[in-house]
Amino acid sequence: MRGAGIYSDHQLVRNKIKLKRKQQPKVTRRKFDTSKLQQTTIRSKFKNELKNRFDVLQNYEDVEDSVEKKWQHFENAYKETAQKVLGYKKKGQKPWISKESWDLVEERIKLKRDIEQTTSSRIKQNLIKQNLIMEVKKSMRRDKREWADDLASRAEQAAGNGRMKELYDITKTLSNDKGRTSNAVKDKSGNILTEQSARRTRWREHFEEVLNRPLPTNPVSEELNDQVTVIEDISDKHISKAEIRTAIRKMKNGKSGGKDEITAELLKVDIDTTVDWHAGLFNTI
Structure with a gap:
């Protein structure tokens, strides 16, 4: 942009610059794939692995260990076992797809990549004949049928035992009934x-x-506050294992594990081991 009365060979440029702050990357907390615990083999494998870890810790545990160190042993045992047996939940992964089906999918992806990269027509035709699309579909249908049958049997057991909430959740999962917002x-x-x-x-x-809202007609006076009964008889006995077992069973599934990533599903797999370690930890405190 050059004025009429300015003698210059330079062209002045005018521009608008908009600065944008760099956004911090969003930290997402990973979750263990607890849906695999519905399979009997995976559940028993997780239970045995966890029990072996706690047996080793019990042999090397020092009586003078602090509460923080004991909790660290407990947390590491659960997290390492869950990571080894269950793994982390993948985004968009269906709960009914087995590991064998995922292996077939990965093999088909590798085969498709080989077909695209090869230059020989003869090798390409042989690779095309090995297309695993039908095997993948059969495996997926088999996994979904077994998953639905397992859910149906669990729903039948829940109905027989009077666990209506579990029955409702399973029915909602099978019918794929999503919540409606208005x-x-x-x-x-x-x-x-x-x-x-x-x-x-x-x-x-x-x-x-x-x-x-209008002010209350009968506000609480200071005299009534002085009349509040104070509970003086507070039990200082050790926390019993029955209390811990009841508290763990009342924990709801499907909730976030928090900072330690330990969810209620993991604690309920081997509830006897969980109760024993919690009792020792709580009574040490």
Whole structure:
């Protein structure tokens, strides 16, 4: 950009620059593939591997070890066993696909890559004849049928034992019933509001009614606070194994494992070993 009264051979350039901050990479916590525990062989293998690790730790455990060191042994035993037997969950992986089917898929991918890279027509024709698409489909269908049969038998056992929540979850999984979300907003009469301005007005009315409440007619006085009973008889006995077993069984499956990556499914595989180590750890504290 050069003005009319300026004698110069240089062309001035004007530009707009927009700076953008570099985003920090999102740290995603990996999860163990606990769906493999539904298979009897994998479950027994995990249980035996975990028991062997704890037997070795018990032989070399020092009585003077701190609580942090004992917990570190417990955490490492579970995490190393889960990583060795179960592995981490892959993104988008179906729970019913077995390891044999994944091996066939990897073999077919390698075969397809060899077909694309070879230059000999004779070798290419021989590789094409070895196409594993039918074997992969048969293996996938067999895995899904076995997975559905196993879920059906578990649902039958849950119905017989009265575990209705487990029965409902299994039925929902088999029927592939996904949750339905709705953005509809209704007025006080129950009519659905379609206009955006009417929805915002209804939301404003809702929060005004919820947040702007009148003062209580009978507020709590200081005299009532002094009359609150204080529990003085608190048991200082050791935590029993029955209490720990009950607490572990009440833990819900499918929840995040937290910082240590140990989920409720892992603790329930060999509940006897888990209870023994927790009892020793809690009573040391």
